[in-house]
Amino acid sequence: MAITIDQIKQLREATAAGMGACKEALIASGGDMDEAVKYLREKGLAVAAKRVDKESKQGVIALATAADGKAMALAEVNCETDFVANTDAYREFCANAANAALAGKDIAETLADEYKMLLTKTGENVKIRRSERFALECEGVLSGYIHMGGKIGVMVELACDKSGPALEEAAHMICLHVAANAPRYVSPADVPQAEIDNEIEIKLAALKEQKGKLPPEQALVGIKKGMAGKFCSQICLLKQDFVADGDKSVEKYLADVAKDLGAQITVKRFCRMQLGA
Numbered sequence: 001m002a003i004t005i006d007q008i009k010q011l012r013e014a015t016a017a018g019m020g021a022c023k024e025a026l027i028a029s030g031g032d033m034d035e036a037v038k039y040l041r042e043k044g045l046a047v048a049a050k051r052v053d054k055e056s057k058q059g060v061i062a063l064a065t066a067a068d069g070k071a072m073a074l075a076e077v078n079c080e081t082d083f084v085a086n087t088d089a090y091r092e093f094c095a096n097a098a099n100a101a102l103a104g105k106d107i108a109e110t111l112a113d114e115y116k117m118l119l120t121k122t123g124e125n126v127k128i129r130r131s132e133r134f135a136l137e138c139e140g141v142l143s144g145y146i147h148m149g150g151k152i153g154v155m156v157e158l159a160c161d162k163s164g165p166a167l168e169e170a171a172h173m174i175c176l177h178v179a180a181n182a183p184r185y186v187s188p189a190d191v192p193q194a195e196i197d198n199e200i201e202i203k204l205a206a207l208k209e210q211k212g213k214l215p216p217e218q219a220l221v222g223i224k225k226g227m228a229g230k231f232c233s234q235i236c237l238l239k240q241d242f243v244a245d246g247d248k249s250v251e252k253y254l255a256d257v258a259k260d261l262g263a264q265i266t267v268k269r270f271c272r273m274q275l276g277a
Contacts, residue, residue, distance in 0.1 A: 041116035064098035143171035
């Protein structure tokens, strides 16, 4: 049967696929619009299969927050080019992915049809890479932050018996710090001893190469302790220099806020996603 331009335009409006692809789909489906949409979705999967060797280094990290603020989720979706990552269709899919994660659902399963259509629209190797969901575990506050237009996403949970703007501001500031300084642990107590030992071994090897030999064993006890402390100050959130005030640590900043609030503040956990990392 002959395919009209109006049919092609109708299918294009429904799917955002290219004119050529829409015409091909309508011809293959005998003009049946539903079958044409199905054809495009299936073709999208075929395109992705052909491009599995293409690296997906671009994309978006999206954040979704529950209306009551007691739960939030991050989702990372990767693609091949920054151009696609900045399209409305792609960003809408990423937002939907974060909302699916917020609801505790499997993203790929929940958005199966949308995913197929996105593959058709972009023609790129799109990957739903990962997601993380936080639900408030105690009295306190959750805060989330997206940096650099979706290149970095952060969630933080602070525990505190008192609520209010001051606590919310503190949680937001910790989000900004985590985004900028990329800590790996909350406190030194969370760092695996094997990781500390490995760092000390590397530092001692460098010291021996520089000096020709290591100090006496009795001196090494203090040296190792200093190395461990410095290492933890670099990778532990509470021990890092606070990004908004380098004269105090994050720990000291939170202690100051807690003093003003009249209640203790504890960092329960944080999550930092960096695109492709």
